[in-house]
Amino acid sequence: MTLRFSLLAASLSLALPAHAATTALHCGNLFDAASGRLLGPSTVLVQNERVQAVRPGRVEVAGATVIDLGDHTCSPGWIDLHVHVGQQSNPNSFSEGFRLDDVDFALRATRYVRRTIEAGFTTVRDMGGEIAPHLRDAINQGVIPGPRIFAAGKSIATTGGHGDPTNGWNRRLSTLAGPPGPTEGVINGPDQARQAVRQRYKDGSDTIKITATGGVLSYARSPDAPQFTIEEIRAVVETAKDYGFTVAAHAHGDEGARRAIEGGVTTIEHGSFMSERTLRLMKDRGVWYVPTLSAGRFVTEKAEIPGYFPEIIRPKARAVGARMMDTFAKAWRMGVPIAFGTDAGVSPHGDNAREFEFMVEGGMPAAAALQSATLHAATVLGQTDLGQLAPGFRADLVAVAGNPLEDISATSRVVFVMKDGAVVRPLESTP
Ligand SMILES: [Zn+2]
Known part of the structure; x- marks a missing residue:
């Protein structure tokens, strides 16, 4: 008493x-x-x-x-709008997915979130991963130290797309697990898109992430093919609005990015191969660009180490770093709104501030880089008392x-x- x-x-x-x-x-x-x-x-x-x-x-x-x-x-x-607190890339990442349980990843992640906040990042937006909403709650309850987390939960993909958790599995495993659906973040068609958003609301997500094109680190060939129809993107965005969610679109390729912008997303993540026309469209619509130059650097560097990535990933990783940097430099010159994000979890947690250096290298003044991680990132999050x-x-x-x-x-x-x-x-x- x-x-x-x-x-x-x-x-x-x-x-x-x-x-x-x-x-x-x-x-x-x-x-x-x-x-x-x-x-x-x-x-x-x-x-x-x-x-x-x-x-x-x-x-x-x-x-x-x-x-x-x-x-x-x-x-x-500082605010990092693109992290994955539940993982950190290493040469065993692909086999670990088969051997480790979520609880193993969660225990490791307690170190990642500590490194993140000790590096000055007091707020992060987690762009995909089932562990992040749980880490958010543990941090808010004072169980572990870490940044304020806004979590997307499992990202939403289409069959075989970036974020289909069964990519690269053999037939026996695929048959055992059964085809992934909206609950697991794999949709085909607007109805399933709506269901997937509602499932994320039920699971406690704060925001929605879609993978509008292929990705560099997925076990698949194309980094840039569009993977959502515009109807699917519109269904995600409209349903997300019902729950007060914004939508972030992972997009490397130009066509996928364009569809995402037309479909009404709030941010484009990576944006590696975007054309000037698409950048202009972003500027006109006020869609934010989250460049993640750190991830580009990291994977391009690691692609030179034999065996670090599976062979299907190596050529994609090798090419993406320089392209990201070019697109970022162009976007800055054109006046596209830019907000800070690293993709930490690909690059090491705690190294988030390196992104500032890459942004300055790409032609952005230091003050604008700092604003992208404070004032502007808070705007993207819709938080009027942050930044x-x-x-x-x-x-x-x-x-x-x-x-x-x-x-x-x-x-x-x-x-x-x-x-x-x-x-x-x-x-x-x-x-
Ligand atoms: Zn990411």
Whole structure:
């Protein structure tokens, strides 16, 4: 009884701002996501899980807990719109799918989510995987540390398409398992498309992912063939709206991307082989591009190692990195709206900030790259209290050593992370 009473008292005091403890974070510099500028030395005042105020200079507040971040640069916590927290590519990935259970992957994933948040990514959108909604709940319940997760659950594919979980299986296994259907994320026709979306609602997804074209790492030949009809895409998008879901479309090929845009999706993921015409269509419709340059780099590099990927995947992996980079550079020049996403899970979890460097390499100014992972990523998620350090926003903050606008690789030198007003990575743990 005593314990229960004290817990109740604790939660009551949290609910009353007048009694709430204030934390004052002194930042040597502060990246303002709204303007894309550095504001110089600043104090961020945090009460409970939200930012109360941001003041120029070093402001002392009576009774506040002080966190002195020295001359480090603070930024709103970063958002990665394309991760797979339930997996990490390795030379055994294909056989592990047959040997390991979901619980094995989930236990490994506790490390992946920890690495992600310690790298400054306080929010992620998981773009496919049955484990992610469970990790989201475990993190929200305080069972394990990790970023805020918006999860798609199992992605939706068509038969033989990227995300058909039985691709590459022999006939005996396929016969034993039976053909996958909407529950497993494989649809054919608008009716099954609607059923698959509703199933994801039932399973606790936050968003919907479709694989509108072939993929690089699926056990199949074509990375770019369109794999959904426009009617199927429209059925997904319309049904998703009923449940408040946005739709993300994995698309490498131009025709599949075009259909996805015409069908009303919110984001195009990868977009490797998109034409200028399709990029213009994205710009006109306000469809976001999530480039995932990290994945392109990673697979192109690994394709040179014999045996890392099955032979059917190797030529696709070899080609995609350079194409992604070209398309990204073109999209940026054309003014296509771009939001940050890595495809971590293909590339290693915790290396997410490398994407900033690749974006800058592709011609994007450092400030725009940082905005793509804060302001713009929050817009894609439809979250009005994420992506900025301003009054009322969630107190998600990352501090890095150096000035990321002068040297973007500073984003890989994270020294401090806060999520929802709680310190996740203290300054002391800096190597
Ligand atoms: Zn992906």
